Amino acid sequence: MMRAERTPRLPRDNARVLGGIVRGKRTTLRVPTEADLTGFARWAADLRVRGALTRAYWDEPAMLATWKERLAKQSEDKSSTLWAIDGEGALAGSCRVEYAIEPGHFGNDGIGITHFTIEPDRWGQGLGSDAALALHRWIFDIVHARFAHTALAAHNAGALRVAERLGYETYARGTAVHYGDGRYVDGLQLRMDLTTWDERWGATEREYPVPLGEELEA
Numbered sequence: 265m266m267r268a269e270r271t272p273r274l275p276r277d278n279a280r281v282l283g284g285i286v287r288g289k290r291t292t293l294r295v296p297t298e299a300d301l302t303g304f305a306r307w308a309a310d311l312r313v314r315g316a317l318t319r320a321y322w323d324e325p326a327m328l329a330t331w332k333e334r335l336a337k338q339s340e341d342k343s344s345t346l347w348a349i350d351g352e353g354a355l356a357g358s359c360r361v362e363y364a365i366e367p368g369h370f371g372n373d374g375i376g377i378t379h380f381t382i383e384p385d386r387w388g389q390g391l392g393s394d395a396a397l398a399l400h401r402w403i404f405d406i407v408h409a410r411f412a413h414t415a416l417a418a419h420n421a422g423a424l425r426v427a428e429r430l431g432y433e434t435y436a437r438g439t440a441v442h443y444g445d446g447r448y449v450d451g452l453q454l455r456m457d458l459t460t461w462d463e464r465w466g467a468t469e470r471e472y473p474v475p476l477g478e479e480l481e482a
């Protein structure tokens with residue numbers, strides 16, 4: 265396990281920025297540890313994962329030492345959070361979000377999902393949908409962000425299915441804007457609002473119900 269440095273007590277907002285543990289029904293989002301590095305490194309080099317993506321940030325293949333450096337750097341970054349996803353007792357994936365951190369703005373400018381990967385050998389078992397729902401509970405119920413946004417390659421049918429079921433809508437399409445694995449692919453920009461979360465998932469998934477209504481008019 266990576267040894268955590270003792271840090272002084274953090275102000276309330278910063279403690280929230282760190283992400284913490286988020287539980288889904290079959291998956292748990294948690295702080296990554298050194299034991300996760302081999303999984304991260306393997307997925308980054310897996311052509312099934314690379315072929316689905318439009319870009320490579322956390323996904324660039326690298327040696328384990330480089331992954332360790334990336335993880336250490338990530339843990340210091342106040343404007344993003346990386347989680348490892350556990351699924352039924354084993355590491356099943358990872359996801360990462362970015363946000364604006366000016367005082368009073370956390371969540372208000374939207375939370376961007378920059379990375380979301382499930383172990384390719386376990387695709388199609390519902391783990392992605394479960395972890396994505398847990399992540400959006402964090403985004404909307406815990407952070408209370410007004411909206412979430414992400415970018416997907418237009419051919420990424422699995423990710424689009426997960427996103428559309430959550431309530432994302434495509435608001436922009438770029439034609440042949442990304443080059444990877446020997447071909448150009450279209451890029452989609454997607455967005456989901458707090459109101460959609462409340463309407464679609466309010467009755468079953470809300471963890472910390474907050475009054476919407478008037479608050480959303482403000």
Ligand SMILES: CC(C)(COP(=O)(O)OP(=O)(O)OC[C@H]1O[C@@H](n2cnc3c(N)ncnc32)[C@H](O)[C@@H]1OP(=O)(O)O)[C@@H](O)C(=O)NCCC(=O)NCCS
Pocket residue numbers: 312313316317378379380381382383386387388389390391392393394415416420421422423424425426
């Ligand atoms: C996208 C991803 C996270 C989905 O994870 P998963 O665990 O396979 O997701 P689920 O098992 O919950 O499946 C989600 C839905 O997509 C569908 N799906 C999955 N792959 C599909 C494909 N190639 N074509 C059509 N539908 C597909 C599933 O049938 C399921 O729909 P259903 O519940 O209606 O049957 C996973 O494929 C992945 O890690 N891809 C590579 C990285 C990536 O693309 N990340 C997203 C962008 S950051």
